[in-house]
Amino acid sequence: QLQLQESGPGLVKPSETLSLTCTVSGGSISSSSYYWGWIRQPPGKGLEWIGSIYYSGSTYYNPSLKSRVTISVDTSKNQFSLKLSSVTAADTAVYYCARHSYYYDSSGYKGLSWFDPWGQGTLVTVSS
Amino acid sequence: DIQMTQSPSTLSASVGDRVTITCRASQSISSWLAWYQQKPGKAPKLLIYDASSLESGVPSRFSGSGSGTEFTLTISSLQPDDFATYYCQQYNSYSVFGQGTKVEIK
Numbered sequence: 001q002l003q004l005q006e007s008g009p010g011l012v013k014p015s016e017t018l019s020l021t022c023t024v025s026g027g028s029i030s031s032s033s034y035y036w037g038w039i040r041q042p043p044g045k046g047l048e049w050i051g052s053i054y055y056s057g058s059t060y061y062n063p064s065l066k067s068r069v070t071i072s073v074d075t076s077k078n079q080f081s082l083k084l085s086s087v088t089a090a091d092t093a094v095y096y097c098a099r100h101s102y103y104y105d106s107s108g109y110k111g112l113s114w115f116d117p118w119g120q121g122t123l124v125t126v127s128s
Numbered sequence: 129d130i131q132m133t134q135s136p137s138t139l140s141a142s143v144g145d146r147v148t149i150t151c152r153a154s155q156s157i158s159s160w161l162a163w164y165q166q167k168p169g170k171a172p173k174l175l176i177y178d179a180s181s182l183e184s185g186v187p188s189r190f191s192g193s194g195s196g197t198e199f200t201l202t203i204s205s206l207q208p209d210d211f212a213t214y215y216c217q218q219y220n221s222y223s224v225f226g227q228g229t230k231v232e233i234k
Binding site: 047049096098103105111114118121 | 170172178217223225226
């Protein structure tokens with residue numbers, strides 16, 4: 001059974017870089033069938049996709065966060081990581097990692113699709 | 129950017145009720161839509177993908193329908209375990225979630 005687990009500091013100072021790692025167990029991150037994604041949820045609010053990565057290193061980012069986000073993958077450790085720079089209080093959230101499926105439509109266009117399964121999430125607070 | 133609007137934001141219902149949640153997209157997304165259930169302090173759980181395909185292991189009282197810009201999630205007979213918040217997600221262009229619908233006990 002595939003499981004994902006987020007890890008990293010729970011407190012980050014404003015203007016610094018948030019760094020999280022997601023460890024995948026029960027399956028290989030090098031599967032050609034999936035991307036691996038990050039999603040966040042501010043306290044009491046909705047979900048926001050941050051970005052996703054393929055085992056080869058190919059990435060997709062949310063345009064609203066793209067300038068501050070870097071996602072990387074380490075296939076030898078079965079892990080992928082998130083870095084979010086220049087954080088502010090608005091970046092305080094529960095951060096989830098998840099397996100991200102993809103599809104091909106009738107014209108051959110490849111699109112990322114649904115998230116399943118998800119990690120349990122980790123709360124990151126931005127505060128001095 | 130595609131915007132996703134769910135209605136209602138909160139829904140009060142009783143066990144055994146038929147419940148319908150609506151998700152509207154600001155432009156056509158074909159059938160590229162998923163539904164999730166989230167309970168307090170837990171990660172979201174995939175229920176429906178491609179607008180109407182039931183994820184393995186999800187009870188058959190959950191169903192999804194729609195295409196284009198209007199979609200619905202229906203719970204045919206609400207069970208105690210179903211009180212939660214539900215989110216839609218479009219994946220026609222990147223990934224964007226709706227703001228959520230909380231289903232609470234009436």
